[in-house]
Amino acid sequence: MRISxxxxxxxxxxxxxxxxxxxxxxxxxxRLLLAKERPGTVxxxxxxxxxxxxxxxxxxxxxxxxxxxxPNVTLPDxxxxxxxxxxxxxxxxxxxxxxxxxEEPILSSKITGPGQRATLSSALSPGMxxxxxxxNDVLGVAGFVLPGDRVDxxxxxxxxxxxxxxxxxxxxxxxxxxxxxxxxxxxxxRSDKPSVVKTVTFEVSTIEAQKLTLAxxxxxxxxxxxxxxxxxxxxxxxxxxxxxxxxxxxxxxQQERMRTESEERLDRLEQLVRNVDETVNERIExxxxxxxxxxxxxxxxxxxRGLYTGVGVYRDNARTEYKVKKLxx
Numbered sequence: 180m181r182i183s184x185x186x187x188x189x190x191x192x193x194x195x196x197x198x199x200x201x202x203x204x205x206x207x208x209x210r211l212l213l214a215k216e217r218p219g220t221v222x223x224x225x226x227x228x229x230x231x232x233x234x235x236x237x238x239x240x241x242x243x244x245x246x247x248x249x250p251n252v253t254l255p256d257x258x259x260x261x262x263x264x265x266x267x268x269x270x271x272x273x274x275x276x277x278x279x280x281x282e283e284p285i286l287s288s289k290i291t292g293p294g295q296r297a298t299l300s301s302a303l304s305p306g307m308x309x310x311x312x313x314x315n316d317v318l319g320v321a322g323f324v325l326p327g328d329r330v331d332x333x334x335x336x337x338x339x340x341x342x343x344x345x346x347x348x349x350x351x352x353x354x355x356x357x358x359x360x361x362x363x364x365x366x367x368x369r370s371d372k373p374s375v376v377k378t379v380t381f382e383v384s385t386i387e388a389q390k391l392t393l394a395x396x397x398x399x400x401x402x403x404x405x406x407x408x409x410x411x412x413x414x415x416x417x418x419x420x421x422x423x424x425x426x427x428x429x430x431x432x433q434q435e436r437m438r439t440e441s442e443e444r445l446d447r448l449e450q451l452v453r454n455v456d457e458t459v460n461e462r463i464e465x466x467x468x469x470x471x472x473x474x475x476x477x478x479x480x481x482x483x484r485g486l487y488t489g490v491g492v493y494r495d496n497a498r499t500e501y502k503v504k505k506l507x508x
Contacts, residue, residue: 224249227259229279235302235367239273239290241266247282257287267293276302278367299366303382309360310388311380318401319362322375326366328359329405332381332391336398349419353394355412356405358382 226249233243244262259265265273265285271294279289291301299309312332316322324330335350360366363376379402383391394400491498 225260227265227285229283232281233275233279237275258284307382308388309380310383310391311378312400314379316375320402320404322373326361329356331355331403333401334394334398349417351417352415
């Protein structure tokens, strides 16, 4: 074998080794860049979270906190990087104002400032007031009203009818969609255990607070729990004794009946569409069958006009026409 062949093989082998080494270095560099850009792989920051559930009024202590890695340079507004930053060095305690779950970041909006008390007043929205009314197991929806719920407040009272001069009882909706701040002394908005209480505290405006206070002195207040996703304001009217008769269908039953009728209409429409689809498929199959048949040769058209001649015969002054085949010429 020639020396030039050995030299070519050696050069090829060296180039191959260099290419492998270069590709590996490039891949390692790209892998490092992806690791830096991928969230959760490289920690850029830290954040303080709850090590256990924390409820309203609880003191914020180092034992109930922990620090975890945060994969972003920017922290959420009001978050803390270290426990020392949250607790502070002054020794003044902080308290939980809104329930915090385990592993949830601690935000300044959910805890009090250093030395501040965990009072209901600090949980009120700006310009709003807290007003409490007395309820019982019936008027308070059997204890199922919890902090954070929204209710309609109804007023039942008696007034003199100007036409008859008699006192008549009626019920009207006083306020709609009022937020419940606390039931009895429980202001934990994550509470899920119903309990019968004697008072319920609401977040209302000044005008609404005046209405509630006056209504509590002239009649009986009762609560109606709203759907958690309901934010509609209904058009209502007072209900008196004369409106109680007639046995109208309950709204829930009407809605259920409407849903049933709607489902039946959809079933009928679906069946109709299915029948139309089957009919169209049958027609398509018939057309395809006809198109698949071999074409027949057209029948020759014979002009019979030159094969026959007309002969008229008079009989009793009446002419009768006969068609006679021509003789071959």
